[in-house]
Amino acid sequence: MTRSIPMTMLLLWAGSAVAGQPSQTPTPAALWKEECAACHMAYPARLLPAESWKAIMAGLKSHFGTDATVDAPAAAAIERFLVANAGMRAVRSTGGPVPLRITTSPWFIREHREVAASTWKRPEIKSPSNCTACHTGAESNNFSDDLSGTSGGRRR
Amino acid sequence: MTHLIPLALATAALSIGGAVSAAAPREFLSRFENAARSADASFVPTAARGAAFFTAKHATAWSCSSCHTPDPKAQGKHAATGKLIQPLAPAAQPDRLTDPAKVDKWFRRNCSDVLNRECTPREKADVVAWLLSIR
Numbered sequence: 001m002t003r004s005i006p007m008t009m010l011l012l013w014a015g016s017a018v019a020g021q022p023s024q025t026p027t028p029a030a031l032w033k034e035e036c037a038a039c040h041m042a043y044p045a046r047l048l049p050a051e052s053w054k055a056i057m058a059g060l061k062s063h064f065g066t067d068a069t070v071d072a073p074a075a076a077a078i079e080r081f082l083v084a085n086a087g088m089r090a091v092r093s094t095g096g097p098v099p100l101r102i103t104t105s106p107w108f109i110r111e112h113r114e115v116a117a118s119t120w121k122r123p124e125i126k127s128p129s130n131c132t133a134c135h136t137g138a139e140s141n142n143f144s145d146d147l148s149g150t151s152g153g154r155r156r
Numbered sequence: 157m158t159h160l161i162p163l164a165l166a167t168a169a170l171s172i173g174g175a176v177s178a179a180a181p182r183e184f185l186s187r188f189e190n191a192a193r194s195a196d197a198s199f200v201p202t203a204a205r206g207a208a209f210f211t212a213k214h215a216t217a218w219s220c221s222s223c224h225t226p227d228p229k230a231q232g233k234h235a236a237t238g239k240l241i242q243p244l245a246p247a248a249q250p251d252r253l254t255d256p257a258k259v260d261k262w263f264r265r266n267c268s269d270v271l272n273r274e275c276t277p278r279e280k281a282d283v284v285a286w287l288l289s290i291r
Binding site: 039040041061065066068069070129130 | 238
C-alpha cells in the first residue's frame with residue numbers, strides 16, 4: 001500500500017509532463033475573454049463604469065435574454081477584473097437606474113451621432129452592439145475613427 | 157492497492173491525451189445514459205430522437221438549431237449576437253465533447269434558453285447519441 005501513492009503521483013506527473021500542459025489557473029483576463037467572447041465580442045471594461053459591471057455580473061442568469069451564468073469562482077474573478085478596469089465616465093444622474101447597455105450610454109450616442117439609422121440596420125451590422133462590423137480593430141481594443149477598411153461610409 | 161493502479165493509469169492516459177480534464181466524446185454518452193437508466197432501466201439513447209429534440213421548439217422562441225443550425229457539421233451563428241459558433245459534431249470539430257466543464261456549462265445555459273429548464277439525462281443522452289452518429 002505504501003508504494004501505491006508515490007506511484008500514482010509519478011504517473012500523474014509523467015502524464016502532465018508528456019502533455020506539456022501543467023494545470024494552472026487561467027488569469028482573470030483570460031477568463032474574461034473566454035467567457036464573454038463565447039457569445040459576443042468581449043467588450044472592454046472601460047466602456048462601462050464599475051457599478052454597471054457589478055449589476056451585469058449579478059444578472060447573468062438573464063443576460064440580455066440568455067442564460068450566461070458561469071461558475072462562482074470564475075464569476076468572482078471576472079467581476080474583479082471588470083471593476084478594476086472599469087470606465088470612469090459618469091453615465092447617469094444621481095439616483096437613476098444603473099445602466100447595463102454600452103450602446104445607450106450618452107458618450108456612445110454622441111460618438112455615433114453621424115451614423116444614419118439605415119446604416120445600423122444593414123445586415124452586416126444589424127446592431128450597435130456589433131462593434132467589429134465597423135471598428136475592425138475592436139477585438140484588440142482599438143476603436144479609432146478610421147473606418148476606411150469597412151464597407152460603409154458613416155453618413156449613408 | 158489494486159484499485160489505485162487502474163485509477164492512476166486512467167488519469168495518466170487522460171493527461172497524455174491533451175488537457176488535464178479531457179474526456180472522450182463517448183464517455184459523455186455513457187455518463188448521460190447511465191444517469192437516465194437509473195430512473196428507467198429500459199432507456200436506450202436514440203439518435204433520431206436527439207435530432208428531433210434538437211430542431212424542435214420547446215418553451216421559448218428558440219430551438220437548439222436556431223443558433224447551431226439543424227446540421228451538426230455546419231458552422232452556426234448566435235441568434236442574438238451573430239457570433240459564429242463552431243460545429244457541434246466531433247466529426248467536424250474535434251474538441252467537441254471533450255471538456256466536462258464546458259459540456260455541463262453549455263447544456264445548463266442553452267437548455268435554460270430553449271426549454272426554460274435543465275435538460276434531463278435522457279434528452280442529453282439522445283442528443284449526444286445523435287452528435288456521435290454524425291460521420
